[in-house]
Amino acid sequence: MPQPTAAGLTHRLVPSPAGRIHLVEQGSGPLVLLVHGFPESWYSWRHQMPALAAAGYRAVAVDVRGYGRSSRPEAVDAYRVLDLVEDNAAVVEALGEQSAVIVGHDWGATIAATSTLVRPDVFRAVGLLSVPYTPPGGPRPGEVFAQLGGEEEFYVSYFQRPGRAEAEIEPDVRRWLAGFYAALSADTMPAPGAPDPHFVNRGGRLCDRFPTDRLPSWLGEHDLDVYAAEFERTGLTGALARYRNMDRDWEDLAEYNGAPLTQPSLFAGGSLDASTTWLADAIKAYPTTLPGLVSSHILDGCGHWIQQERPTEINRILTDWLASLGA
Numbered sequence: 001m002p003q004p005t006a007a008g009l010t011h012r013l014v015p016s017p018a019g020r021i022h023l024v025e026q027g028s029g030p031l032v033l034l035v036h037g038f039p040e041s042w043y044s045w046r047h048q049m050p051a052l053a054a055a056g057y058r059a060v061a062v063d064v065r066g067y068g069r070s071s072r073p074e075a076v077d078a079y080r081v082l083d084l085v086e087d088n089a090a091v092v093e094a095l096g097e098q099s100a101v102i103v104g105h106d107w108g109a110t111i112a113a114t115s116t117l118v119r120p121d122v123f124r125a126v127g128l129l130s131v132p133y134t135p136p137g138g139p140r141p142g143e144v145f146a147q148l149g150g151e152e153e154f155y156v157s158y159f160q161r162p163g164r165a166e167a168e169i170e171p172d173v174r175r176w177l178a179g180f181y182a183a184l185s186a187d188t189m190p191a192p193g194a195p196d197p198h199f200v201n202r203g204g205r206l207c208d209r210f211p212t213d214r215l216p217s218w219l220g221e222h223d224l225d226v227y228a229a230e231f232e233r234t235g236l237t238g239a240l241a242r243y244r245n246m247d248r249d250w251e252d253l254a255e256y257n258g259a260p261l262t263q264p265s266l267f268a269g270g271s272l273d274a275s276t277t278w279l280a281d282a283i284k285a286y287p288t289t290l291p292g293l294v295s296s297h298i299l300d301g302c303g304h305w306i307q308q309e310r311p312t313e314i315n316r317i318l319t320d321w322l323a324s325l326g327a
Contacts, residue, residue: 010025011023011069014094015094016071016094018070018078019071019073022042023042023063024060025059027049028056028058029058031099033060033088033091033100033101034061034062035103035105035109035115036062036064036105037107040105043223043226044307047311051311052315060091062088064084065238066239066241066242067239076244079242099121101127102116102125105129106129106275108129109128110131112128113126114253116263117256117261120263125265127318128268130270130276136258137253140247141247141249152202153202154198156243158206159243160243162244165206173228174224180207181224181305182210182215182219185303186309188216198274218308260290262292265292269298272302295317
């Protein structure tokens, strides 16, 4: 049963291959499906939903499988990206729609891109925030990440072993999240030349390099409480399982190696976000890999949490792009 809230948002649970997916919706019109990244929830789209609804769209933000109030299968391999694609398609069907525009941030961008690649019958356009599109293929991801960092360990490798990152995070979820958000935000990230928070000292913890004395300007105490409460209830294992399936995804998507996304697309990233800058070559390849690219934006002085750091700009970019699609 849909549950309206005072803010005009409606919460509901819909069936999916995961079991159930929790979603929040606002507005009516063409469906825009919003997919969050790590470590977030539907709440990361709180600034976009009213703007999209006011512009004449049905904005729907999901809790990805393993997060929030969505189902959390126990098996690690239940979090392959193809499973998440089918969750998204199931959401569209459960909402009584034939197709949707899909927009993702961080891991959500990868999930959105793969959804568009694998299910072009459902997803007619794709917006990518922070993480550029890179076609499937290339070297096995686990091997690539294991070679990064020299004496240090890249965070993706650090996340691989079940229980390891959880032991760092779960004793004080709120404090860890505050540090992680601050480490990748424009106004609180470590200064140039400081130890990079994407890497871990051998035998150390990821949080050893997080800022601990301040919150980023976009993150209020209430916002942090919302995120922390969800992960205190669910734990982090479901969220971290996304990282633990990268090699499986590489195998599963082999038939799509090198494939472009041909649907109308959008990209926006922050100039200070490593997820964008490290993949500068992927952005340069967009004429080949995203031939349907309508608009591309690098927001000067912006960090990783782009739709929360710069909500007004992202709302304008999204609504202008959606208007250009003609529906």
